[in-house]
Amino acid sequence: MEQQEAPVPLRERPRVCAVLRGGTAVVRRPTLALVYLREHTTLAKIAAGFGASGSTAHAYTSAVIRLLAERAPGLLKVLREAAADFVLLDGTLAECDRVGDGRADYSHKHRRHGVNVQVSPIRPASCCGSHPLCRAGLTT
Structure with a gap:
């Protein structure tokens, strides 16, 4: 059995x-x-x-x-972890539907609704020096 x-x-x-x-x-x-x-x-x-x-x-x-x-992670946390004099930010418009007040999320530059998202594409320590802000940071 x-x-x-x-x-x-x-x-x-x-x-x-x-x-x-x-x-x-x-x-x-x-x-x-x-x-x-x-x-x-x-x-x-x-x-x-x-x-x-x-x-x-x-x-x-x-x-x-x-x-x-x-x-x-929040922007403040990322900036504290970077612990640098400057951080490069790359922004993009994330399109969204118009909700409530249509003027609040409208981008006149892009002529559409959206929110501006800012991100740090590279860590400041790995900066190559080709960007003007990188060169400014390297000379000081």
Whole structure:
């Protein structure tokens, strides 16, 4: 006679594959959000491409962006870790939908709505000296 294993409580069972409602695999959630961030197209077009509704696409992108924002270090923390006299920042306009006050997020330079994102593309210690700010920092 074979001895049967005792049933494992539900909370202790390992997840083999998580599936969302409608049979959509979990891997589609970050993929949809990354396409939205990369392609700068509307959620309606991306949702149609993934076979999802617009509200589902909005929920997916909001969740992924929230997760990325929680994991990203703050500007003050990055500046303190750099501990340099200057830091090169590279900015880009991240397009967004017009929400509430349309004037708050409107960029007249780019003629569209968005927020200006500033990042440090290189560490100051690895600066090559070709940028005017690098040369200014090397001469002082």
